[in-house]
Amino acid sequence: MPAAAAPPRSAPATHPVFGGWSATRWQYTSAASPQRVADVVCDLGGSVTLSLTATAFILAIDVAGRGIHSVSGACEVHGDELLLRSDGADGPERVRFRQNGDTLSLQSDVSGWDFDNSGEDQAAAFVAVLVRL
Numbered sequence: 001m002p003a004a005a006a007p008p009r010s011a012p013a014t015h016p017v018f019g020g021w022s023a024t025r026w027q028y029t030s031a032a033s034p035q036r037v038a039d040v041v042c043d044l045g046g047s048v049t050l051s052l053t054a055t056a057f058i059l060a061i062d063v064a065g066r067g068i069h070s071v072s073g074a075c076e077v078h079g080d081e082l083l084l085r086s087d088g089a090d091g092p093e094r095v096r097f098r099q100n101g102d103t104l105s106l107q108s109d110v111s112g113w114d115f116d117n118s119g120e121d122q123a124a125a126f127v128a129v130l131v132r133l
Contacts, residue, residue: 014054015077017099020133023048026061028113031123036115050130057084066117082106095126102132 023041026048030036040046046063057075062068073086083092098105106128112121 017077017082017097017104018052018054021050021052021104021130022133023050023128023130025127025129027127028111028115028124029126030113030115031125038113038115048128048130049133052082057082059084066114104130104132106130 025042026040026046027042028038028040038044040048040061040063044063044066046061046066048062049058049060051058052075054077055074056072058070058072060068060070071086073084073089074092075085076083076092080096080098082095082097084095085092093110094108096107106126108126111124111126113124113126114121115124
């Protein structure tokens with residue numbers, strides 16, 4: 001009797017959050033001084049793009065006077081959270097998300113930003129609003 005054929009492999013699952021995104025808001029609020037707020041897009045005139053796939057992410061931030069910074073790594077979607085593990089990082093960063101059509105909102109209470117351009121990130125909460133590219 002011939003062996004049964006293995007079932008065909010299905011394509012990776014797709015999720016509406018996968019694709020390219022551009023930030024209209026990318027804001028950090030200092031944990032130590034909540035009145036200290038920096039919005040990379042609105043306050044600093046920067047640009048932020050985020051690309052998400054079923055297995056990877058690429059984040060690019062361009063801020064005048066601070067240069068271009070990019071981060072990439074593995075991406076997973078778990079419920080309403082993105083798990084982003086930067087290349088070389090010990091563990092993933094968890095970012096809550098909500099998507100409504102072509103608008104994506106991100107939020108994390110555990111983030112960091114260099115508020116005084118000293119080269120040292122300070123603990124901060126993070127929120128962002130992005131639109132689909």
